Amino acid sequence: xxxxxxxxxxxxxxxxxxxxxxxxxxxxxxxxxxxxxxxxxxxxxxxxxxxxxxxxxxxxxxxxxxxxxxxxxxxxxxxxxxxxxxxxxxxxxxxxxxxxxxxxxxxxxxxxxxxxxxxxxxxxxxxxxxxxxxxxxxxxxxxxxxxxxxxxxxxxxxxxxxxxxxxxxxxxxxxxxxxxxxxxxxxxxxxxxxxxxxxxxxxxxxxxxxxxxxxxxxxxxxxxxxxxxxxxxxxxxxxxxxxxxxxxxxxxxxxxxxxxxxxxxxxxxxxxxxxxxxxxxxxxxxxxxxxxxxxxxxxxxxxxxxxxxxxxxxxxxxxxxxxxxxxxxxxxxxxxxxxxxxxxxxxxxxxxxxxxxxxxxxxxxxxxxxxxxxxxxxxxxxxxxxxxxxxxxxxxxxxxxxxxxxxxxxxxxxxxxxxxxxxxxxxxxxxxxxxxxxxxxxxxxxxxxxxxxxxxxxxxxxxxxxxxxxxxxxxxxxxxxxxxxxxxxxxxxxxxxxxxxxxxxxxxxxxxxxxxxxxxxxxxxxxxxxxxxxxxxxxxxxxxxxxxxxxxxxxxxxxxxxxxxxxxxxxxxxxxxxxxxxxxxxxxxxxxxxxxxxxxxxxxxxxxxxxxxxxxxxxxxxxxxxxxxxxxxxxxxxxxxxxxxxxxxxxxxxxxxxxxxxxxxxxxxxxxxxxxxxxxxxxxxxxxxxxxxxxxxxxxxxxxxxxxxxxxxxxxxxxxxxxxxxxxxxx
Numbered sequence: 253x254x255x256x257x258x259x260x261x262x263x264x265x266x267x268x269x270x271x272x273x274x275x276x277x278x279x280x281x282x283x284x285x286x287x288x289x290x291x292x293x294x295x296x297x298x299x300x301x302x303x304x305x306x307x308x309x310x311x312x313x314x315x316x317x318x319x320x321x322x323x324x325x326x327x328x329x330x331x332x333x334x335x336x337x338x339x340x341x342x343x344x345x346x347x348x349x350x351x352x353x354x355x356x357x358x359x360x361x362x363x364x365x366x367x368x369x370x371x372x373x374x375x376x377x378x379x380x381x382x383x384x385x386x387x388x389x390x391x392x393x394x395x396x397x398x399x400x401x402x403x404x405x406x407x408x409x410x411x412x413x414x415x416x417x418x419x420x421x422x423x424x425x426x427x428x429x430x431x432x433x434x435x436x437x438x439x440x441x442x443x444x445x446x447x448x449x450x451x452x453x454x455x456x457x458x459x460x461x462x463x464x465x466x467x468x469x470x471x472x473x474x475x476x477x478x479x480x481x482x483x484x485x486x487x488x489x490x491x492x493x494x495x496x497x498x499x500x501x502x503x504x505x506x507x508x509x510x511x512x513x514x515x516x517x518x519x520x521x522x523x524x525x526x527x528x529x530x531x532x533x534x535x536x537x538x539x540x541x542x543x544x545x546x547x548x549x550x551x552x553x554x555x556x557x558x559x560x561x562x563x564x565x566x567x568x569x570x571x572x573x574x575x576x577x578x579x580x581x582x583x584x585x586x587x588x589x590x591x592x593x594x595x596x597x598x599x600x601x602x603x604x605x606x607x608x609x610x611x612x613x614x615x616x617x618x619x620x621x622x623x624x625x626x627x628x629x630x631x632x633x634x635x636x637x638x639x640x641x642x643x644x645x646x647x648x649x650x651x652x653x654x655x656x657x658x659x660x661x662x663x664x665x666x667x668x669x670x671x672x673x674x675x676x677x678x679x680x681x682x683x684x685x686x687x688x689x690x691x692x693x694x695x696x697x698x699x700x701x702x703x704x705x706x707x708x709x710x711x712x713x714x715x716x717x718x719x720x721x722x723x724x725x726x727x728x729x730x731x732x733x734x735x736x737x738x739x740x741x742x743x744x745x746x747x748x749x750x751x752x753x754x755x756x757x758x759x760x761x762x763x764x765x766x767x768x769x770x771x772x773x774x775x776x777x778x779x780x781x782x783x784x785x786x787x788x789x790x791x792x793x794x795x796x797x798x799x800x801x802x803x804x805x806x807x808x809x810x811x812x813x814x815x816x817x818x819x820x821x822x823x824x825x826x827x828x829x830x831x832x833x834x835x836x837x838x839x840x841x842x843x844x845x846x847x848x849x850x851x852x853x854x855x856x857x858x859x860x861x862x863x864x865x866x867x868x869x870x871x872x873x874x875x876x877x878x879x880x881x882x883x884x885x886x887x888x889x890x891x892x893x894x895x896x897x898x899x900x901x902x903x904x905x906x907x908x909x910x911x912x913x914x915x916x917x918x919x920x921x922x923x924x925x926x927x928x929x930x931x932x933x934x935x936x937x938x939x940x941x942x943x944x945x946x947x948x949x950x951x952x953x954x955x956x957x958x959x960x961x962x963x964x965x966x967x968x969x970x971x972x973x974x975x976x977x978x979x980x981x982x983x
Contacts, residue, residue: 281668282725283648285675286713287343290319290696292335296350298325306335306710307698311368312689315339315410316348316401317696318373319712320363326352332362334375334399336415339694343716351399353377354417362397365501367437373399373415374443376433383422394432396421396445400474421479423447423461430458435502435512441465443479444509446499458499460485460511464544483549485533487513496529505572507535507608509549512567512579528566529868530555530579534608553613553839555579555597556868558848559586565629566595569642573634575599577613580629580641584620592628593620594641594659596666602835603804612836617666619659621646628657631698633690637661638669638717640695642685653677654684656697662721663748669720672697674713684713693717721748740764752780783811802826802836818848845870859883918972920945926972934969937961 292306304324311318317337324333333352337345351373353360360377367374380395381387400418403410423432423445432447441464448458463479470476487498501512514528534552537544555577557566564583571578575598582592598616601608621628621643631642639659646655648671656672672695674684687698695715718727721744728745732738736745739761749758759777763770768777772791781790784799790808794801799808802821809821818837819828828837831850840850846869852858853865859872862883866873874883918926920933921944933945938961 281671281723282718282720283671283673284715284717285673287716288345288714290317290335290337290345290712290714291709292319292321292324292711293347296324296326296333298327298329301325303710304333307687307712308364309366310687310689310696310698310712311366311373312691312694312696313368313370314691314694315345316368316370317345317689317712317714318366318368319696319698320366320375322361322363326350330361330379332360332364332375332377334363334366334373336373338410338413340411343714345714348413349415351375351397351415351417353397354420355382360395365434365436367439367443367504369438369440371401372418372438373401374436374438374445375399376436376445378431378433378447380433381428382420383426384428392429392431393426394423394430394434394447396433396436396443398443398479400477418474418477419479421445421463421481423459424481424484432458432461434458435460435499437502437504439504439506442482442504442506444502444504446502446511448497448499448513458487458497460499460502460509462504462509462549482544482547485509485511485531485549487511488531488551488554498531500568501570503570503572505574508552508572509533509535510570510572510577510579512570514565514568527557527559527564527868528568528581530567530570530577532577532613534611536608552611555595555613556847557581557584557595558615559584569629569632571632571634573636576634576639578632578634578639578641580632582627582630582644584618584629586618587620587622588624588626590645591620591622591624591626592630592641592643593618594629594632594639596639600804600836610835612834612838614836614838619657619666619668621657621668621671623647625652626655630686631688633688633695635690635692638690638693639666640688640690642688642697644683644686646685648673649678651678651682653682654686654697654699656685656688656695656715658690658695658717660719660721662744664750667721667723669723670717672713672715672717674699693719719743721745750776752776781806784808797823816848918969920969926969928973930969931966931973934961934966938963938966 292304297304304321306321307319308322309320315338319335322332323330325331326333331353333350336349336351338348339345353362361379362377363375364378365376375397377397378394379392381391381393382395384391384393397420398418399415402414402416404412404414406412426432430447433445434448435446437444443463444460446458446460461481462483464482466478466480468476487496496513496515498513499511500514503510511531531554532552533549535547535549537547540546564581566581567579568582569580577597579595581595583590584593586593595618596616597613600612600614602610602612604610619639619641625645626643627645628641628643630644633640637660641657643657644654645652648655653674657668658670658672659666660669674682677684682699684699685697689696693716695717697713699711699713720726721728728743731745739746739758746758751757752759760775762768762777763775768779770776771778771789778789782788783790788798791806793799793808799810800821800823801807802809802814802825814821815826815828815837818832819826825835826837831841831844831852833839833841840847843854844850844852845865851870853870855864859865860883862878863872863874872881872883879885918930920930923929936944
């Protein structure tokens with residue numbers, strides 16, 4: 253096992269911070285290289301392979317690191333394995349243990365996806381065949397392996413800990429190709445695993461299965477624990493898009509699961525294509541908090557991008573922690589062509605923390621590096637006030653090496669804090685950032701599939717991300733040690749702490765010094781909490797009924813945009829405009845689609861009764877034989893429906909009555925004769941010029957046009973000019 257220490261380097265450059273809304277044009281970002289590299293050991297392979305897909309996925313729960321090699325020939329071909337490392341001090345993790353499938357007699361591809369806590373590692377094995385109807389001949393039903401950390405009765409010494417196999421779990425009703433385990437995550441006593449039928453050759457819509465740990469009445473003895481199935485989650489949109497790839501990525505935190513459905517493989521530019529979706533499911537307790545067996549998982553909200561400019565892989569990566577959700581959209585071209593972005597959503601409990609039913613997820617920001625082709629968002633991770641986005645196509649210089657970008661929420665705003673690069677990735681194809689993991693200030697990035705010609709092995713890059721709240725490329729601790737003030741001793745320079753006045757003194761320190769009042773004890777000077785200037789602190793103003801607060805953030809409605817600017821705030825809440833609904837007017841009303849546009853679509857009227865409204869875009873999806881925005885156009889046909897003895901040209905007929913005048917064969921410009929002008933039209937079409945005669949007119953051969961304007965079309969119109977017809981039989 254080779255682990256190389258690397259000297260971290262910092263450089264300062266002037267860049268633009270791109271977030272949703274006006275950019276912070278003068279912000280700086282620090283560039284940081286890795287502290288260590290993690291490599292796989294070729295001796296672990298039975299076959300002597302050179303490409304075990306090391307770093308296909310990563311997981312991190314400091315001080316433990318897990319790196320998967322799902323193609324590793326451990327005991328059998330493509331069994332898969334997980335390398336576990338332990339950071340014992342400083343920044344250098346050391347190899348600790350190799351985890352392999354409990355039943356390594358077949359290919360499992362274990363480790364394609366992983367999840368990790370301090371005590372458990374879960375590893376998906378989408379090629380597993382144990383529950384396939386005919387396991388000797390069928391495969392890829394899938395499974396998830398669970399490994400538990402045994403502290404060897406020395407809880408203060410992790411060096412003798414052993415990760416032991418605990419259980420192998422399955423979804424229900426799995427069939428060959430379901431690939432359960434393609435997505436997996438764990439938090440506390442809950443595991444979510446998914447099978448999106450994610451092959452790009454045969455995509456589909458899968459399921460996510462939720463499991464809960466049962467200690468069997470012996471909470472101090474984990475050896476007899478099991479993980480029974482608790483619920484199955486399915487795609488709400490599969491009825492209209494059966495290939496939405498629901499379950500491509502999953503994330504779980506306490507009582508919520510986020511399921512990504514990026515719709516299909518690769519990018520698309522057709523604005524009618526599904527841009528991808530992320531679904532949030534919430535576990536509801538019917539009043540028996542001590543008994544989770546009767547809890548129900550309900551769809552809480554559907555997250556979709558605010559731009560529909562083609563298929564952009566929204567939902568191809570997801571994460572959740574606490575009140576924050578991150579969704580990657582690597583194909584987003586809002587900031588620059590395929591620059592990518594990470595959507596960050598924040599939970600608003602609307603002032604009723606004990607009642608989840610009125611909770612709302614608001615889009616707080618979109619994070620991007622703003623550079624074309626970066627594809628940021630291909631991987632995402634959240635930890636505390638930091639979001640990490642992988643930008644696999646980033647070019648720090650002239651070569652595409654990839655990178656990771658750490659964003660941090662400080663001083664009331666999101667800032668791009670660090671750019672993470674690989675010190676030895678100088679040529680093209682590094683693919684750094686395809687997978688990312690984050691825990692506090694510890695990060696790890698994968699460099700998964702470089703071109704062998706570049707001589708770069710697959711490896712993981714480990715970082716200690718410095719706290720740099722103001723993005724000036726000086727770690728906060730060093731800045732304070734160098735004399736930057738920190739009046740409240742919270743380890744954050746005063747310039748990043750709240751100073752609402754602003755008068756150069758941190759609010760908390762002003763209040764502690766008794767120089768300003770704080771009647772409600774929220775560490776904000778009263779002078780900053782009277783937005784409407786009526787001499788009453790805002791929270792008291794709202795409590796007394798003098799002002800309304802439909803955002804439930806303690807700010808009177810008259811001082812900010814309430815109801816998402818799509819309704820009116822009243823004493824009873826938001827009264828939404830006709831095409832919006834929801835507690836904060838954050839959703840489209842029935843028969844309205846594509847928030848925030850919320851365009852109206854009524855299948856019976858908008859689609860002429862010949863189609864349905866697409867569940868995301870609201871565009872008409874027409875039944876066969878009808879087309880057009882309103883499903884009121886019959887497609888052009890290449891048959892002699894008009895019976896005008898003109899089968900070699902495309903008649904455009906409106907069923908059931910033909911309204912076209914008969915056209916002479918070869919009369920491509922429809923002037924009543926087959927002449928030199930028709931020959932010129934076809935020659936122009938052959939050259940790519942359809943300004944005089946449309947493509948459908950000059951594509952003559954064969955009788956069912958072949959989609960090309962070529963020499964055969966030229967010969968056909970020459971035949972017509974000469975008075976002969978040879979392209980096809982004329983009735």
